[in-house]
Structure formats: structure tokens, C-alpha cells
Amino acid sequence: MDIHERITAQQGDITKTQADAIVNAANTSLMGGGGVDGAIHRAGGPAILDDCRKIVARQGGCAVGEAVITTAGRLPAKHVIHTVGPVWNGGNKNEEEKLASCYRNALQLAVDNGLATIAFPNISTGIYRFPKDRAAGIAVQTIRVFLETHTGIQQVLLVCFDEENLRYTQQALQQQA
Template sequence: MDTKIKLQQGDITKLQVDAIVNAANSSLMGGGGVDGAIHRAGGKQILEECIKIVDRQGRCKTGKAVITSGGNLPAKYVIHTVGPVYNGGKNVLKEEEQLANCYTNSLMLAFDNGIKTIAFPNISTGVYRFPKQRAAEIATETVDIFLENQEGIDEVIFICFDDENFGIYKKLLAV
């Protein structure tokens, strides 16, 4: 694994990084879990910017990403990405590809905006029910491959809110 990849446990809304990634829903209007926490902590500016994005381009499709300011957050930016809803493995290859796209498209947006430090939550592992182990494997593999092929991003943090995800990432990253 790339040495630029770090692991932390805690609250993504408290991180002082250039950008945090929001596991958003396609409406970009906030919701539960990390999405709701980011919107609450970031304030109305993030929601207003999301409304403008939706007015301009429509809903954000699964696997895609958009960027807003960080509002009241310590992070300068929020990259909103829509993870796949896990449907019990019925369309697992498509869902895995969509999840990988969340990470790749978020990192491309970060790169395009000169972002040097970025933090990811555990995308799709909450109400979207993606199996945590497989989601972590996809996340770490995708980020590692991106960093191998792209200069410009100095640090990627996987921040886990719960003990289970933290333990999974700790084993995968061997930290």
C-alpha cells in the first residue's frame, strides 16, 4: 500500500484536510449517516451549493462525484459521491464497479482542484448495506492504484466512525 494512505477513527466533520468526501444520496440534499452529519456541521452554504449543482445538472448519478465548499467545516471542500445500494449480490459486479468509481471520481476531482489531502468515509456500508469487508477492499485497492498513477495528492485518509470498519481497514492496510 502507498505510504500516502493513512487510517484514523473518528468524526470526518472534524478533520483539517483540504477535502472530505461525503457519502451522499443522488439528491445531494443531505440525509442520514455521514451525509447528514456533514450537512449539519457544514451549514446551509453546502446545501445551497448542492441545490445549484442539481439545478444545473440534475441528480448525481451513482459512482459520480461533485464538489462544493466546506462551509463551516475545517475542510476547505466537500466532494459528494453517490455510492451504490447493495442489493444482496444480485448485481454485484456493477455495484463493485460503481463503488470503485466513487473513489476514482472523487480523487480525480481532488486532483483537478489542487487538493493535496483528502479523507474518505466508509462509502455505502451504512444504510446502503454494502458488505464492509468487500467495500474496504475496493476502497483501498482503488485508492492505491490511483496514487500509483497520479502525482499531486499527498495524503489520503480513510476515516472510520465505527470499530468494525476500523478493524477491517487496520488489517487491510497493515497499520
Template sequence: MKPKVELIKGDITKIHADAIVNAANSSLLGGGGVDGAIHRAGGPKILEECRQIRNKQGKCKTGEAVVTTAGNLPAKYVIHTVGPIWNNDEKKCSELLAGCYKNSLELAESLGVKTIAFPNISTGVYRFPKDLAAEIAVQEVKNFQTETIEKIIFVCFDEENEKIYKKLLNE
């Protein structure tokens, strides 16, 4: 089954979906950007579950994904994935970013999620080039085979990312 792909310009913390993806840092303890916004809007329950995950497995590795409740957010789950920090090693960074999308989608599918929303992973303080990040995101989503996920939403916070995604999705 091919899920429907949607593009929204807005705030991921306000999106009604079964799962939203958080561009987390490896500590899982909240941070800046989308990570901080999700923790603030979702409340202390998310942080509490992130601490439990950390106590069990240690830090979350780049490219991997873990799940918590969504607390006060209009979603059921928050899937936390750690994007790569851009260091000009295009091959390695691209593989790690692709892993973020693939692992988040696989985790969502294992939870029976029907709708999932992604932010623009690694394109903020991690400085991943926006064009390349969008290409990887769209590619991973288009290649993903699923039995359960019906809709994947790209949520762009800024106009620049929105334009890039719009162009890629209309090709």
C-alpha cells in the first residue's frame, strides 16, 4: 500500500496524527527547536518516558528511533529520532538521515499508526542542507512499503522548506 503524502506549513505540536516525529538529540531530554517545542507542548509525561528509555538503553543513537506517549499533544505517540549533525560527510550524513525516516516509519508501523507527521529533521541547528534533507525524506517516504500507514505528513515550519518540499512532491 502506498500512503498518501501531504505537506503542511505549520507547527507540528498542533498536528492531529497518530504519531508525530520529534527531531530529538541523543540525550532524549529535550533541547531547542522542534524538540523543545514538543517537550513544552506535550508536558512532563514525555520527558519522564524519555528518562525511562535512557535508563534502560542509554542514549539514542543517530538514525535510530524510540517512542513515548504524546502527553498533552493531539497525537497518540511521539517518535523520537536523532538526526545527524552536518559535517560535510555527505554520504555518511545522508545514510544516517535516511535511517531516521526509515526507522521512524518502521516503528510507527509496528504500533499500528495510520497517520504520521515528520518535521524537517536536522535542518535547523544541525545545519543539514535543506535541499538534500528534503530529497532524502521524500525518497524514504516514497520507497516505504506499508500495510498500516495511510498518510504521511511533512510539516514545514518555515517557508524555505515548504517551497523545497512542494517542488519535490509535485515532480
């Protein structure tokens, strides 16, 4: 299957997405928060938080750009991969590379765990204020480069919460086709 066919975008609620893993735009504490993080924890139930607590006890949270995997609790997905996106500070604090690391590390965790389908939200584009157009370009480019050398992942779904993110994501998919 062609790389371009393995990446699709849609508008929707990631907590309702069926996939081997959905990605959570988490915070460093892994204890749930606002936006997609809070929605995933609420929809998935206490099993996700229990797994997060074990990870925190073992390694003290999750650094920006890194990723960890937990159960998905009551979600239709099998796993949640939590990654911590960068807060936008004008682009002078290596935010673009940190955002790319979120996608690379989440994809690598999927490969390491034998997962074939993964769904991403628009990482860092909410309260972390990463410019949506730049974030979409980084996401699409990073995923494409990763898929060129990793055939285990069959489908990457970019689940956009709002129309604006969907538009930028679709543009990035077309421009980089």
C-alpha cells in the first residue's frame, strides 16, 4: 500500500475512534487535564489513570516529545499512547523538533507493540497554542518519513477536532503528496 493511502484525515472525536491505539496529547504529569487529554481520561475511565500512575511511579512522568503507552480502558481503541507536545513560545525554543518527536516516538511505540492502526489528534494546537498550519505540516511530514521505513503500521488516522485543523491537515496531505 502506498504511503499516501496509509495516512488519512477526518474531523471527529478521537475518543470514539476504533484503532489499535489512539494518541493522547498529554501533559508531563500524565494525570489528565483539559482538552483531548481530559476527554480521553473521562471516556476511558479509571484504568487509564491507574496505568499512568504506574508509569509516573516508575519514571516520574513523561517529558516533552516523549511517549508512553497504557490501556485504553473503556475506549474503542486497544491502547492509548500518551505524548507531551510543546507549548508554543514563538518558535525559538525548538518547538518544531519537539512536536516532530511526539509523532516519531508515538509511532515507534506503536511499532514496538505490534500495532497496525494509530489515530492522532492535532498535538499542541489547543491550549499550547502551536500554529495549526505549522503543526499540520510537521505532523504529515514526520509521519510520512516514518512510514517510509516502517511497514508494520497499516493506517494512520489524523482525527481533527475542528474544521480549521482539518483544513490545514488536508492541505498538508495534498501539498506533500
